[in-house]
Amino acid sequence: MHYVKIYGCAALMLLSAIAVRAQHRVTLKYLLNKVDQKAPALIADSAAIATRQAQAMEIRGNWLPNLKLNYQTDIGTNNNTAGPYFGFGIIPSNSRGVRAESNTSAVLTNLGIVALDWEIYNFGAYAAQNNVASSDIAVEQNLFQQSKYKLQAYTIGNYLQLMRLQDYLTIQSRNIERNQQIRRSIQSLAKSGIRPGVDTSIAEAELSKARLTYIELDNQLKQTQLQLAAVSGLPYQSIVPDTLAETRLISQTNVPQLMVADTANHPIINYYRSIVQNSRQKEELVKKQYNPKILLEAAAWGRGSSIDGNDHFNDLSSGFGFDRNNYLVGVGVSYNLFDLRRKQLKLRTQKTATDYAIKKLDEQKSLLALGVSQADVELNTAKQRLVEIPNQLRAANAGYRQKLSLYKNGLTDIIELNAALNILYRAETDYAQARFIYTSALFQKAVTVNQVNYILNLFN
Structure with a gap:
């Protein structure tokens, strides 16, 4: 009778183990x-x-669109001469007409620009x-x-x-x-x-x-x-x-x-x-x-300079501040035939x-x-x-x-x-x-x- 109980318990444990293993099968x-x-x-x-x-x-x-804010203050000369040239992107701008004689006095200028360019339509x-x-x-x-x-x-x-x-x-x-x-x-x-x-x-x-x-x-x-x-x-x-x-x-x-x-x-x-x-x-x-491409271009800018309207080279500190203000708006078309x-x-x-x-x-x-x-x-x-x-x-x-x-x-x-x-x-x-x-x-x-x-x- 003792052995029957032992074997019975062992059988139940084996069946339980099999049942647990079956539950853990992965579908x-x-x-x-x-x-x-x-x-x-x-x-x-x-x-x-x-x-x-x-x-x-x-x-x-x-x-x-591109809306760019630019400001610069520069010191240098204002000494132009007549004649055309290609800029190549490296020749600085120097505005004013040609003087009768060379003048290499220092000038202070400042410039502020708000520029907009927008390709508003490109078909x-x-x-x-x-x-x-x-x-x-x-x-x-x-x-x-x-x-x-x-x-x-x-x-x-x-x-x-x-x-x-x-x-x-x-x-x-x-x-x-x-x-x-x-x-x-x-x-x-x-x-x-x-x-x-x-x-x-x-x-x-x-x-x-x-x-x-x-x-x-x-x-x-x-x-x-x-x-x-x-x-x-x-x-x-x-x-x-x-x-x-x-x-x-x-x-x-x-x-x-x-x-x-x-x-x-x-x-x-x-x-x-x-x-x-x-x-x-x-x-x-x-x-x-x-x-x-149809482009919208717009800009507003102000400028100041230590040179006055009578072409007098004044003190450099007078170049701060804007003396002249401008704006420009335009619509353009760009197309490359090639x-x-x-x-x-x-x-x-x-x-x-x-x-x-x-x-x-x-x-x-x-x-x-x-x-x-x-x-x-x-x-x-x-x-x-x-x-x-x-x-x-x-x-x-x-x-x-x-x-x-x-x-x-x-x-x-x-x-x-x-x-x-x-x-x-x-x-x-x-x-x-x-x-x-x-x-x-x-x-x-x-x-x-x-x-x-x-x-x-x-x-x-």
């Missing part, structure tokens, strides 16, 4: 949500969108700049969605790989148990003299090989967990896949036929469409930026870029269509494999049980028993691989046709 939908929130690549791409938005705000400010160039900036944002946003789409496919692939490895570990655990069972039988038969001692060594070798395989599979599983942890921010030990979801998905036999390609909102197609649109907006900008040729050349270059973008869009549409066809072929093959492989598994299991019974009764040797065991092991791994290939093909089609959410609702 694919939950994992994808974490990836959307925590993936470093997506965080970086979202920052790139913010940069484009800031640039668009900056471009919207191009229409603002659509401002609007074209804003449209390009908006399409730049759209390209960056669609690039973000494409990165999210590819990362989603990467996460799904690794999650399915994790389920496959989990199945392999379960199979390998059963394989170890069978080898241990065989070893116990051999040890019992060897002690009674029915079997030679060498069979024990062979059984030990097979058991060790099974354990080494388990260690290698466990390492592969942890490496896959680490890859998922890097993009999801979850502790890698906590990423335990829900293997029962795979069975639920496989049971949905009509899923492939219900998935309809969503090319209108496909992230890859949208990205290349936005590039085409962006290039066309740049064409419009090229057409507009070389148009004439911009016609520049526009033609630049527009030709941009049209070439647009044509390239259109061809890339067509290429992606073809690749998506090919991907759908390949996924359909793979799905059909995987279905046929799933129908056939249970026959292999049943036959292999029956063969192993027969060989084990014959061996225990001394009617066959260890070599044939190990061969039957390996056939059973291969059949179990083939079945797990067939399940993995089917779910991978199903998700590959879902990713290609942009219907991942539809599968996720069935998968979780």
